[in-house]
Amino acid sequence: MRASPAARPDAIRRHNLALVLDHIHRDGALTRAQLTQRLEVSRSTMGALVADLIELGLVEEVVPTGGSGVGRPSHVVVPHKAGPYVVAIDIDVTQVVTAAVGIGGSVLARTVVRASGEITDPVKIAKLAADLVVQVGGDSGRPGGPVGIGVSIPGTIDRANQRVAVAPNLEWRDVAFVDLLADRLPSFAKIVIGNDADLAVLAEHRRGASRQVDDMVFLLGRVGVGAGIIAGGRPLHGWDGHAGEIGHNVVDPDGPPCHCGKRGCLETYIGERALLILAGRPQPPSDAATAAVFADARRGDDEALAAVRKVADSLGRAIADLVNTLNPQLVMLGGFLSELMGIARPEIESALARFALQAPGQTVQLAHPSFGADAALFGAAEVAFAELLSDPLGATAGAAR
Amino acid sequence: MRASPAARPDAIRRHNLALVLDHIHRDGALTRAQLTQRLEVSRSTMGALVADLIELGLVEEVVPTGGSGVGRPSHVVVPHKAGPYVVAIDIDVTQVVTAAVGIGGSVLARTVVRASGEITDPVKIAKLAADLVVQVGGDSGRPGGPVGIGVSIPGTIDRANQRVAVAPNLEWRDVAFVDLLADRLPSFAKIVIGNDADLAVLAEHRRGASRQVDDMVFLLGRVGVGAGIIAGGRPLHGWDGHAGEIGHNVVDPDGPPCHCGKRGCLETYIGERALLILAGRPQPPSDAATAAVFADARRGDDEALAAVRKVADSLGRAIADLVNTLNPQLVMLGGFLSELMGIARPEIESALARFALQAPGQTVQLAHPSFGADAALFGAAEVAFAELLSDPLGATAGAAR
Numbered sequence: 001m002r003a004s005p006a007a008r009p010d011a012i013r014r015h016n017l018a019l020v021l022d023h024i025h026r027d028g029a030l031t032r033a034q035l036t037q038r039l040e041v042s043r044s045t046m047g048a049l050v051a052d053l054i055e056l057g058l059v060e061e062v063v064p065t066g067g068s069g070v071g072r073p074s075h076v077v078v079p080h081k082a083g084p085y086v087v088a089i090d091i092d093v094t095q096v097v098t099a100a101v102g103i104g105g106s107v108l109a110r111t112v113v114r115a116s117g118e119i120t121d122p123v124k125i126a127k128l129a130a131d132l133v134v135q136v137g138g139d140s141g142r143p144g145g146p147v148g149i150g151v152s153i154p155g156t157i158d159r160a161n162q163r164v165a166v167a168p169n170l171e172w173r174d175v176a177f178v179d180l181l182a183d184r185l186p187s188f189a190k191i192v193i194g195n196d197a198d199l200a201v202l203a204e205h206r207r208g209a210s211r212q213v214d215d216m217v218f219l220l221g222r223v224g225v226g227a228g229i230i231a232g233g234r235p236l237h238g239w240d241g242h243a244g245e246i247g248h249n250v251v252d253p254d255g256p257p258c259h260c261g262k263r264g265c266l267e268t269y270i271g272e273r274a275l276l277i278l279a280g281r282p283q284p285p286s287d288a289a290t291a292a293v294f295a296d297a298r299r300g301d302d303e304a305l306a307a308v309r310k311v312a313d314s315l316g317r318a319i320a321d322l323v324n325t326l327n328p329q330l331v332m333l334g335g336f337l338s339e340l341m342g343i344a345r346p347e348i349e350s351a352l353a354r355f356a357l358q359a360p361g362q363t364v365q366l367a368h369p370s371f372g373a374d375a376a377l378f379g380a381a382e383v384a385f386a387e388l389l390s391d392p393l394g395a396t397a398g399a400a401r
Numbered sequence: 402m403r404a405s406p407a408a409r410p411d412a413i414r415r416h417n418l419a420l421v422l423d424h425i426h427r428d429g430a431l432t433r434a435q436l437t438q439r440l441e442v443s444r445s446t447m448g449a450l451v452a453d454l455i456e457l458g459l460v461e462e463v464v465p466t467g468g469s470g471v472g473r474p475s476h477v478v479v480p481h482k483a484g485p486y487v488v489a490i491d492i493d494v495t496q497v498v499t500a501a502v503g504i505g506g507s508v509l510a511r512t513v514v515r516a517s518g519e520i521t522d523p524v525k526i527a528k529l530a531a532d533l534v535v536q537v538g539g540d541s542g543r544p545g546g547p548v549g550i551g552v553s554i555p556g557t558i559d560r561a562n563q564r565v566a567v568a569p570n571l572e573w574r575d576v577a578f579v580d581l582l583a584d585r586l587p588s589f590a591k592i593v594i595g596n597d598a599d600l601a602v603l604a605e606h607r608r609g610a611s612r613q614v615d616d617m618v619f620l621l622g623r624v625g626v627g628a629g630i631i632a633g634g635r636p637l638h639g640w641d642g643h644a645g646e647i648g649h650n651v652v653d654p655d656g657p658p659c660h661c662g663k664r665g666c667l668e669t670y671i672g673e674r675a676l677l678i679l680a681g682r683p684q685p686p687s688d689a690a691t692a693a694v695f696a697d698a699r700r701g702d703d704e705a706l707a708a709v710r711k712v713a714d715s716l717g718r719a720i721a722d723l724v725n726t727l728n729p730q731l732v733m734l735g736g737f738l739s740e741l742m743g744i745a746r747p748e749i750e751s752a753l754a755r756f757a758l759q760a761p762g763q764t765v766q767l768a769h770p771s772f773g774a775d776a777a778l779f780g781a782a783e784v785a786f787a788e789l790l791s792d793p794l795g796a797t798a799g800a801a802r
Binding site: 156158165166214215227231232234236237238239240241242243244245246248249250253260261262317320321322324325326327328329354355357358359360363364 | 557559566567615616628632633635637638639640641642643644645646647649650651654661662663718721722723725726727728729730755756758759760761764765
């Protein structure tokens with residue numbers, strides 16, 4: 001973990017400051033002894049690094065209360081309570097969730113705007129998002145604006161030019177959402193966008209319970225369905241950022257029409273609309289409508305339970321294809337698929353066992369997200385923090401602090 | 402590319418020797434000037450490194466004939482003509498191909514044993530393979546035995562213990578093929594086994610035309626079908642080595658029975674047996690039988706052409722799923738699928754366009770393997786050479802040379 005001794009002293013210091021801050025961010029609180037051990041540096045070097053980060057207003061040292069009382073209490077390095085924050089925005093078809101997030105992942109302020117119908121117009125969403133950035137920034141209790149803004153999009157991102165390539169369920173094609181949002185913000189902050197499932201798996205891999213898992217898939221089910229993939233410990237984005245779009249793998253070419261223009265896509269079998277239609281409730285998807293189906297299924301309503309089980313069976317088969325293709329150690333089911341697994345895990349596992357090759361099918365684990373419904377939101381916070389975390393000294397240079 | 406200056410001098414030298422040898426191996430021939438530029442070292446350092454490799458008997462310097470005659474001719478560093486070799490063995494259901502391969506990929510000797518029926522017994526195959534190792538070693542014209550043996554297997558490999566987990570079309574389950582082979586060899590050489598598609602994509606990525614392509618899939622179609630994946634420039638093996646088994650993704654649960662025990666697996670639609678059955682020739686698969694279908698299709702035979710087109714359509718749909726999931730820049734079609742593309746590329750591309758999401762579907766390129774039918778064989782040579790290439794000094798220490 002040490003910087004190469006051949007690097008210039010200033011570069012070493014910057015690199016090590018970034019490492020320390022990243023450890024604090026990912027763990028939330030660490031003693032100097034823990035940090036010294038992790039970075040394999042001397043205690044005096046670590047002392048200087050922590051002092052630097054304190055001076056930059058990024059971390060502070062606290063003495064935990066309730067210690068054993070024996071010996072000198074161990075100081076703990078934690079994110080500074082008046083430190084920088086980012087704004088994370090999770091845009092989905094049915095709602096927009098916005099949060100001000102501090103280093104370490106603390107949620108300083110959070111707001112949810114539910115769509116009465118379905119929100120789709122990119123300009124309207126950009127205006128709403130800009131207002132929400134200001135609102136959660138004000139509610140955060142932190143001085144100044146965010147140091148970064150991260151936006152989760154239910155669609156594919158053209159990574160080279162940071163545009164939304166296609167978000168079928170929003171009916172967006174080649175939308176310059178970063179520009180639309182930047183134009184409506186009162187002050188400058190770098191904006192980064194990402195695919196919702198990619199961001200969700202990033203958050204879980206960096207800060208969730210599965211941070212030791214190097215081969216995992218986050219299957220995010222909302223109105224649309226997509227997969228975020230970590231392979232060999234690294235995000236798999238594909239050649240130009242479109243990997244993980246398994247929601248548009250065709251299950252049956254004669255199946256139901258999909259927003260992408262094709263028929264019988266996987267998300268017409270395991271998306272929220274599919275659940276509602278199978279439950280005999282062909283209404284616009286919403287959290288309330290989905291929750292009602294789950295509540296009825298838990299009460300034993302035949303039609304609701306049959307719908308849940310049918311989706312679970314299709315889901316298990318879809319996971320089997322992912323398992324055959326990617327051989328992940330862990331598949332995390334997020335969005336409404338998490339609660340679906342809470343009701344119909346046996347049906348999912350039965351289909352997975354029937355359709356996956358034996359070896360990878362037997363070893364893969366299914367799991368709920370550590371961050372529940374907020375995985376994509378926290379992933380948006382991660383990419384918004386990326387610049388600060390990769391170079392705390394450079395990112396804070398010239399900042400009014 | 403330079404070793405860290407902080408490393409011990411001996412470690413630097415070993416590391417740089419490995420780098421130089423790897424460049425020679427991958428390119429076949431490079432001038433000292435090219436090597437000096439690639440490694441970013443001084444000319445004198447490169448001179449010493451090349452001298453070391455010459456002394457180890459791994460490379461030699463030659464003066465190319467047919468130069469312009471102006472100025473001093475530029476010496477070219479090439480693999481030593483009496484240097485070490487490996488034996489690569491490509492085991493498939495219909496045949497066993499064995500080759501002695503030198504540094505740089507030169508084939509020194511090669512033999513093909515076709516199965517009269519289908520070869521399946523692992524002990525018989527191990528005995529055959531051991532005999533072939535001796536045979537091609539003798540035919541190679543090189544002194545001594547191979548420095549490594551690489552074996553391509555049409556099945557999944559348990560990477561932790563180097564056993565064949567399952568090779569459905571050979572009907573192998575948990576076979577310790579490395580031990581079976583080692584017990585029958587006259588002298589010691591390290592044996593490494595790998596999945597055929599994994600090895601094929603490795604060969605193409607390391608030494609083929611697509612060495613600059615960091616996101617690619619090699620779809621290998623023989624009796625079985627599997628995918629070798631390079632993602633972000635690195636092989637994707639999955640958690641315990643079973644990634645890429647897309648041949649057992651279920652297309653239709655009511656489809657034809659598969660050797661894996663399930664029904665309707667992809668390889669029952671795009672494998673060699675599928676082609677023969679569709680062409681009305683339900684015989685044991687063999688290169689000759691497949692070649693006859695292709696010859697008839699090229700002549701315009703209706704049934705053969707319809708079979709080829711039907712497989713092409715299913716293949717295009719399968720590629721679409723891979724494209725949606727992995728967003729590769731390139732999909733290489735190997736085995737009999739390469740010739741299939743030669744006849745029915747429009748059908749493959751049409752299905753791909755219909756079934757893939759627009760953005761990744763439009764950008765992906767389809768290609769024939771650089772190494773033709775020998776991609777998996779050359780991949781087996783790569784893994785057999787891995788130890789020598791990663792540490793030429795250590796691997797040759799104590800060798801009788």
